[in-house]
Amino acid sequence: MKQITTLLLLSIFVCSFAVAENSEITSSRAVEEFFKTNSDLRISSDAVESYKTDLNEISLEVITRGAELAKEDNRKTLLERDITQATEEIFRKAPMTVTELMEKIKLLSIINLAELSNQVKAYSKDLLEKRK
Structure with missing residues (x-):
């Protein structure tokens, strides 16, 4: 769920805003509301800020990698496939x-x-036995 939400927020960010130095992907209030909507627990302000910081760092990694992919393809536009591939690489789906x-x-x-x-060794043995 966190990966899907991160990808959704990241896609909205990339499509809607230019990346400015020191910009943030979301506000503390939005993070707090998101947690309240998806959990029956309260969230401390430290946890909100920590999550927001992590989300910013992850988003920046994905954006940076997505931009590299677009440039490798001689494009000046980030496409959905760039963000998807970058997200897969970052979250190690491959x-x-x-x-x-x-x-x-x-x-x-x-x-x-x-x-x-x-x-x-045990895994190799199992594979060899299955081939017989």
């Missing part, structure tokens, strides 16, 4: 590349690396 995966693996402790190794 599988990681082996290189990206290795960067994550390098961060594991020796214990977690051993566990990962065991799980990969």
